[in-house]
Amino acid sequence: MSVTTLSSPVLPQRQPNWLVRLFDYKPFLIAMCLAPAIGLLAVFLTYPLGLGIWLAFTDTTIGQKGIFVGLDNFQYLLSDPLWWGAVSYSVIYTGIATFGKFALGFWLALLLNNHFPFKSLLRAIILLPWIVPTVLSALAFWWIYDPQFSIISYLLVDVLHWKSSNIDFLGSPWPARFSLIAANIWRGIPFVAISLLAGLQTISPSLYEAAMLDGASSWQRFRYITFPMMMPILAIVMTFSIIFTFTDFQLVYAITRGGPGNSTHLLATLAFQRGIAGGELGEGAAIAVSMIPFLVFATLFSYFGLARRKWQQGEAND
Amino acid sequence: MAWDSGLRRLMMIYLPLGCFVLILLFPFYWMAITSFKPNAELMNYREHNPFWISSPTLAHIKHLLFETAYPRWLWTTMLVAIGATTLSLVASTLAAYAIERLRFRGSPYVGLGIYLAYLVPPSILFIPLATVVVQFGLFDSPLALILVYPTFLVPFCTWLLIGYFKSIPYELEECALVDGATRLQILRRITLPLAVPGLISAGIFSFTLSWNEFIYALAFIQSGANKTVPVAILTELVTGDVYQWGALMAGSLLGSLPVAIFYSLFVDYYVSSLTGAVKE
Numbered sequence: 123m124s125v126t127t128l129s130s131p132v133l134p135q136r137q138p139n140w141l142v143r144l145f146d147y148k149p150f151l152i153a154m155c156l157a158p159a160i161g162l163l164a165v166f167l168t169y170p171l172g173l174g175i176w177l178a179f180t181d182t183t184i185g186q187k188g189i190f191v192g193l194d195n196f197q198y199l200l201s202d203p204l205w206w207g208a209v210s211y212s213v214i215y216t217g218i219a220t221f222g223k224f225a226l227g228f229w230l231a232l233l234l235n236n237h238f239p240f241k242s243l244l245r246a247i248i249l250l251p252w253i254v255p256t257v258l259s260a261l262a263f264w265w266i267y268d269p270q271f272s273i274i275s276y277l278l279v280d281v282l283h284w285k286s287s288n289i290d291f292l293g294s295p296w297p298a299r300f301s302l303i304a305a306n307i308w309r310g311i312p313f314v315a316i317s318l319l320a321g322l323q324t325i326s327p328s329l330y331e332a333a334m335l336d337g338a339s340s341w342q343r344f345r346y347i348t349f350p351m352m353m354p355i356l357a358i359v360m361t362f363s364i365i366f367t368f369t370d371f372q373l374v375y376a377i378t379r380g381g382p383g384n385s386t387h388l389l390a391t392l393a394f395q396r397g398i399a400g401g402e403l404g405e406g407a408a409i410a411v412s413m414i415p416f417l418v419f420a421t422l423f424s425y426f427g428l429a430r431r432k433w434q435q436g437e438a439n440d
Numbered sequence: 441m442a443w444d445s446g447l448r449r450l451m452m453i454y455l456p457l458g459c460f461v462l463i464l465l466f467p468f469y470w471m472a473i474t475s476f477k478p479n480a481e482l483m484n485y486r487e488h489n490p491f492w493i494s495s496p497t498l499a500h501i502k503h504l505l506f507e508t509a510y511p512r513w514l515w516t517t518m519l520v521a522i523g524a525t526t527l528s529l530v531a532s533t534l535a536a537y538a539i540e541r542l543r544f545r546g547s548p549y550v551g552l553g554i555y556l557a558y559l560v561p562p563s564i565l566f567i568p569l570a571t572v573v574v575q576f577g578l579f580d581s582p583l584a585l586i587l588v589y590p591t592f593l594v595p596f597c598t599w600l601l602i603g604y605f606k607s608i609p610y611e612l613e614e615c616a617l618v619d620g621a622t623r624l625q626i627l628r629r630i631t632l633p634l635a636v637p638g639l640i641s642a643g644i645f646s647f648t649l650s651w652n653e654f655i656y657a658l659a660f661i662q663s664g665a666n667k668t669v670p671v672a673i674l675t676e677l678v679t680g681d682v683y684q685w686g687a688l689m690a691g692s693l694l695g696s697l698p699v700a701i702f703y704s705l706f707v708d709y710y711v712s713s714l715t716g717a718v719k720e
Binding site: 162 | 685
């Protein structure tokens, strides 16, 4: 990121003409316009990012300045089963949740792309899970997953008689992991659906008409027109989704806090537990920094993996 | 034939759509219904139908408003959201104007840099930011949140506003320049008024994102009174082993309402700018 530092000279006396002329001087105006945004980002984003990487190489604790310890923190993490657990759950969480969100979101987008009454109202309602603060909807899920009074258990046991006993959603590792993934998919569907719907609406109907004339089935129209045409937008939305799912914090912290038995820690919640709650700033920072390679890899993979297809399509855009 | 295609439409479109709506909205229904259920009904599925309330009560909401610091948390959250939104709108409007309208060498790179800042997730930044906040003496102060939230709001709003500024014809500004208007006058009298829809959507997005924010508020705020709603509900209302689900759900419901109301007022801007931003 390019940082334009500028020392805005203290403006002498009030001379309207002079001031106005100064603001009409383009380089000065540009600098003044960019100063607030770049200043905020430099102080609260770029600097902390650098500081975080530095902290990861120190043994800083809360209230105590650390010294440089080289790769010690990372070596320790590599021998820490909790870190490996968090890495594998983060990957599983991101993988399954992204797949679920995109499969269901794409389906919902295709459904919404049809014509029916109250369409815009429906679109507005469907975005709700995405608008409402995650922690607050996570609390609703926590209650839905209650071991004794879960409404899902009630339905399965007392109404449908499919199961004989209540499901212990959050009490053991794998059910807890999948319960969290389900909540994450629920929250992610609206955003994916609305974004993909925007993409669907840019596809020219003439393409479908031409395909219909050639006798393409509805599956073929999806496979050879809709899907390839959606690749560029899928690449962007998926990149965003992967980054924010992998670094998710709220949902896990609100519902399980990493439990039971540390089985649902994501890297972000583990970093919080070590860094802020445990006071080991250096180690927490190292865990946070260890997310970066995964993020870079996932970004490159999703972006270029999907965008390359777009390039292969060549001049398919009409 | 017509009946057949009608049935097909029902099975292929309306039925799945209905399931989606049901599943997407159910947690809110459950949240709302729990908020008004007396405790006796809450824990007794044998004698009461869990999907309905036999004798609704306002006890949970009363408890929340009069026996906890909930109003205070709402107020703090509102203050933080409004402060962060104002700051971000000013900063990103100016930045977007400079990048899109004042065109200079390197403006695409500045734009790209600001956009990339959006891709830095808060969960990587919160530990070093906590030390920065302590250094500035802002620990436990809502001001810290107002200053920190723009790190994810400014990139988003700038990106959104660049798109809006792009849609305003250059000729308007050129005419004004020829007529002898200064650049600041042009910004204030011509460009900004035309960009109002963009400003509104950037404002809604900022407000909802600030209201939603969790990890920074959790890490930087210590004292119960200064917490924001999402953090306070989780850390102050969840006490002991017996969860007060009624009060918790009432807190979640009340905490969601401001965003939901705000959103419903401007829903068209919201949806169109969301789709517009993705189309870019």
